[in-house]
Amino acid sequence: MSSSLPEFLRETRSAIKSQMREGALYEELVFASIVMDHMSEIGMTFEPVECHYEGSVERAILRLSGYSISDDTEQLDLFVSLYAGVDEPTPIPDSETMTAAERCLRFLTLCAEGKLAQRLDQSSDVASLASTLQHIYNDLEQIRIYVITDRVAKSKSFRTREISGKAVRLEVMDIERLYRHTSEGKPRDELVVNFKEVAGSPLPCIYVPSENDEYDYAMTAFPGEALRLLYEKFGARLLEANVRSFLSVRGKSVNAGIQSTLRNAPERFMAYNNGIVVVADEMVLGETLQGGQGIAWLKGLQIVNGGQTTASLYFTKKKYPGTDLSRVRVPAKIIVMKTQDAIQEEALVSDISRYANSQNAVRQSDLSANKPFHVEIERLSRSVYCPDGVSQWFYERAAGSYNTLLAREGSTPARLKALKDAIPASRRITKTDLAKYLNAWACKPDIVSMGSQKNFDRFMAALSPTDNQEVVLPTVADYKAMIAKAKLYRDTQKMLRSMFQAFQANITAYTISVLSEKLGSRIDLDQIWLKQAVSPQLMNQIATWAKEVNDTLHATSGGRMVSEWAKRPECKDAVLSAAYSEPADHIPEVMSIRTPTSAGR
Secondary structure, eight states: OOOSSSHHHHHHHHHHHOOOOOTSSSHHHHHHHHHHHHHHHHTSSSSOOOEEEEEEEEEEEEEEEEEEEEESSSEEEEEEEOOOOOSSOOOEEEHHHHHHHHHHHHHHHHTTTTSSSSGGGGTTTTEEEHHHHHHHHHGGGGEEEEEEEESSOSSSEEEEEEEETTEEEEEOOOOOHHHHHHHHHHHGGEEEEHHHHSSOOOEEEEEESSSSSSSSEEEEEEEEHHHHHHHHHHHHGGHHHHHHHHHTTTTHHHHHHHHHHHHOGGGHHHHHOOHHHEEEEEEEEEOOOTTSSSEEEEESEEEOOOHHHHHHHHHHHHHOOTTEEEEEEEEEEEEEEEEOHHHHHHHHHHHHHHHHTTSOOOOOGGGGSSSHHHHHHHHHHHHHOOOTTSSOEEEETTTTHHHHHHHHHSSHHHHHHHHHHHOOOOGGHHHHHHHHHHHHHHHOOOHTTTOOOOOOHHHHHHHHTTTTOOOOOOHHHHHHHHHHHHHHHHHHHHHHHHOOBHHHHHHHHHHHHHHHHHHHHBBHHHHHHHHHHOOOOHHHHHHHHHHHHHHHHHHTTTSOOOHHHSHHHHHHHHHHOOOOOOSOOTTTOOOOOOOOGGOOO
16 A cells, blocks of 8 residues: 555556556556546546547647546536656646646637537547537536646635536546545545535434444434535535446436426425435534534445435436425435445445345346455455466455555565565456456457446346356456456557557457457467466557457447447447458467368368
């Protein structure tokens, strides 16, 4: 675990360099990708797409590093990076982050006004983005611009701006904020609510101290306006990861019913609504205005049930400003975690989420940190050594467990160094990583392109046994093959970063699927495991097919954004059925096809 900000910064620099290919790529692009992926993983944004653009229109400089659009096209995030490549924590003036935000704002303004798309090269990826933003702008409910930087910013947010009648929030994700997230393994530490500020007083509650070391318990009712304010401030980060993925699953009718009650019978909301279930890391009790016991503030809160209710409060008020939330109360059950073990905590949160969501159409497999499949891969990762007999890969079954391992076993500087040498951060694989690698190899690039959480849901659903099937756990051989596929995917991703300006994630997933379809049965995965490397010959073949995949993705997209087109089954069919050049001869990992003898026919 990074014990200090300077150490975390150096580790980040090292991670960036490990993803560079022979210096052929700007470090800034890798840094932007690392930060955007992190923000997506913790629910701060949706599935981000790298899209680097710098230009000027009417003497105004425009900048963009990436974007993220929600599935319902109602929420938009734009990213602009400021990378200095510093080795020690260095301040960045607010004037510099503000200038970057302004350049991104200018880009957005010209898109909204329909003045940018026609000025750009129509074959460029940024032109299709500009055209898309022009079309969806009127329907957007939430817009945010994030400045991401490897320096330390004094201000983490700026005054909300208005562009063409829409409010645009400006935030800074600097190296300090990133460090706070990753060093604790709990990015929800930033989610702090003071009820005196949002509700005028501590919330009256019934508090039940626990008889065990796992959790304490309280029941209360959130004022509707307080819950709306929380969603406005934190967005989908309030919702536990599994719950976020369910929001789009449940039908529009649920939203419509909540919306109707809020607008027509707000005083009955508490009677009609099941309420929310909240998990928190800390709770402080105080005195209510009436002199009773109340919840003064919560830290690290996550909504594990009731995400639909919470989001509906925010969006109903935004769509119908006349909605009176002052009479709305939302029943809330609050569970305060006490366990210090990351894996035990994630398993408990998953169980709470599973049972709290049992009335919804939620698959048991989605709440999966403690599923046998993941438990077994974690066990294998701790018991199977690489061929050198010293190093290992690390399967992070629960968020933060890699850092927990370093903290627990790296008790002296020498031990910590030895541990990091044996299990470097570059060999850490998360649950969503593994699902991505395996689904791409299984020729499901359209599913992978849906993003980490949805791909993971589909992966787990496919793993779930039917009623009369037994759970088949992975063997040592299976584990080694998974690591070989992970190595193939990661090396491909690293190489393609420098080859393509945008949509590298989609091109990587589709290229791996093409590789699997063309050569999968002949590739000796055991050789990749034994060498812990992919040969230059195979990487050259992957590069050749990647160019052909990229051409096919663009040619078949019909003017749509490639990142959206890539999610469709029709795209998968078009790309996998396209013509590709023949594989080169003498690729070490490719086993030759033996011609059967007449006796064997």
